[in-house]
Amino acid sequence: MTDPLLSVQGLSVNFRTPHGFVHALRNVDMQASAGEVIGIVGESGCGKSTLASAIANLLPGNAGIAAGRIRFRDNDVLRLDADAQRRLRGREIAMVFQDPMTAFSPVLTIGQQLIEFQHQMTGIGKAEKRQRAEAMLVRVGISDARLRLDGFPHEMSGGMRQRVAIAAALLMNPSLLIADEPTTALDVTLEAQIIHLLRALRRDYNGAIVIVSHQLGVIAELCDRVYVMYAGEVVELAPIDDIFHRPRHPYTQALLDCDPARLNQRGAVLPTIAGEIPDLTALPDGCVFAPRCSFADDRCRVPQVLTYVSDAHAARCHRVQP
Amino acid sequence: MSALLNIANLSVCFPLAFGLMDIFSPRRERHLRVLEDVSLDLGQGETLGLVGESGSGKTTLARAVLGLVPRSAGDIAFDGEMIVGRSEGAFRTMRRKAAMMFQDPVASLSPRLKVGTLLVEPFIIHGEPVASRRETAERLLALVGLPAAFAERYPHELSGGQARRVGVARALALNPRMVLADEPTAGLDVSVQGDILNLMTRLKGEFGLSYIVVTHDLALVRHVSDRLAIMYLGRLVELGPTADVFRAPRHPYTRALLDAEPIPDPRRRREDLAIEGEIPSILNRPSGCEFHTRCRFARESCRNEAPDFTQDASGSAVRCHYPLE
Secondary structure, eight states: OOOOSEEEEEEEEEEEETTEEEEEEEEEEEEEOTTOEEEEEOOTTSSHHHHHHHHTTOOOTTEEEEEEEEEETTEEGGGSOHHHHHHHHHHTEEEEOSOTTTTSOTTSOHHHHHHHTTTTOTTSOHHHHHHHHHHHHHHTTOTTHHHHHTSOGGGSOHHHHHHHHHHHHHTTOOSEEEEESTTTTSOHHHHHHHHHHHHHHHHTOOSEEEEEESOHHHHHHHOSEEEEEETTEEEEEEEHHHHHHSOOSHHHHHHHHHOGGGOOSOOSSOOOOOSOOOOTTSOOSSOTTGGGOTTOOGGGGSOOOOEESSSSOEESOTTOOO | OOEEEEEEEEEEEEEOOOOGGGGGOTTSOOEEEEEEEEEEEEETTOEEEEEOOTTSSHHHHHHHHTTSSOOSEEEEEETTEEOOSSSHHHHHHHHHHEEEEOSSTTTTSOTTSOHHHHHHHHHHHTTOOOSOHHHHHHHHHHHTTOOGGGGGOOGGGSOHHHHHHHHHHHHHTTOOSEEEEESTTTTOOHHHHHHHHHHHHHHHHHHTOEEEEEESOHHHHHHHOSEEEEEETTEEEEEEEHHHHHHSOOSHHHHHHHHHSOOSOGGGOOOSOSOOSOOOOGGGOOSSSTTTTTOTTOOHHHHHSOOOOEEOTTSOEEOOSSOOO
């Protein structure tokens, strides 16, 4: 296998808060190769958005990298100076956020913004940039693309704004596209359309795509490989089919069991995961999931390591045997 | 099953701002017709799921039932009593027996009041005497599985699931017979969603409640509701027992909604697109059947003639010229 495009190694991120340090990410390893669609799934507070922000180097001011590195191509992302980081984000790494409204300035037209996003593209004129913007809008399925360029973000529906946000992200032909909950704010019919669009795009896109979502359905529809996160750790990683059909970590199993979309029969009681996510300022010594795990025993009191059951499938649980 | 709530031909429309230029365009719509001619019953002990995309009018319907938005036409009868007039007073008696769980649980709780105060607020609003505020708050907290100490907390100190539980407790304060739950699990993690729904199911049994659950989450209503009502552009387009609707949807829109749900199984990925386009503006309602612009089965007559909401003997109904078999 060729070197991965993106490689996160032993990344730990802390947030300074009035209540002490929140250990939001602990020793996270992750890889993405060109042509792959990676899913990062977990519940709120599991660190999936922190990981996405760290890759794009967009962590908030109170966050500190405690350990680890992020390699993108030949760059050590965390060591680049501010200018180089910005260039990397502008050209190579693009992000699509959950709320498409906040991705745009409300006072500029779509066209002005899509032209501005290409400011690192030297050597071509404004007219050509406008043409590229229009072509990209057509590609993401915006009708009347030319007219839309002169419109403002508020004139568009949520689904259309998300399409435009994807167009904006792809304008510079980045080699890494990170989509943080790209369909969460949308209705189910529009969600299906955005999933459809992302799938169509990947056919003639040779970069890597990272999809961050709490929705198992979205992950199943889109991704090739999945990282399951819990309380700041990767607890399982596997090819998509293994995650859904041969999950090895008790948390992954419990998460799948809770999804009402997987239950075909109406039951009296819906499955849940008892307990709450641990306090990330004061973590237990052993397995972070043990307090909620129905299989927990004495062996869970020590920190767990990722155990590989196959080349690409690993789970952070002592019950997993290679 | 005798009906607890009867809604007959309920419509809600809001007047639009009228400017000088409108004189020159006399055909412009002057009213926003949010809810059009909705008729619906809710049985004793029944859970009805109200489903549709944003802008379909499902939340407006729930709010109109409680008089939180004024109706422009139609009748509402609760527990056999017709609600006369549109004033606050007309609905006050009913609101004692019919409570609302609002969509955003944190935003619907005043940030300046402690949970304990918030829980006795319904009694104060309705002028019900409360023997001991503390005991009342503790009783309600226990009901929804929260420790008594939560009475001293402020809403911002609660997690999403806890705030939702406080919302449930507040709705149940006055011993209602009907609860309207607007997106009861929106914004919650899947592991917590089940908790809230199980709580609602348990309380339904304990108190003999009837629910109207407003949601866009089909997987959720499938597990909690007895009947489903599907809305599109402020109208009911399909009504029927939940199992029947899921097994054999009759309206093409219902079918498209079911098909659009992402399936958490990579072996069953959908390759085709269930539905194209977006929900049209209610300022510019399509002619004929209002769904024809997005319907893959639309024929000529669908563009010109509006279909009726025809109900069959079993109580199922569909608004379509050519219902699916």
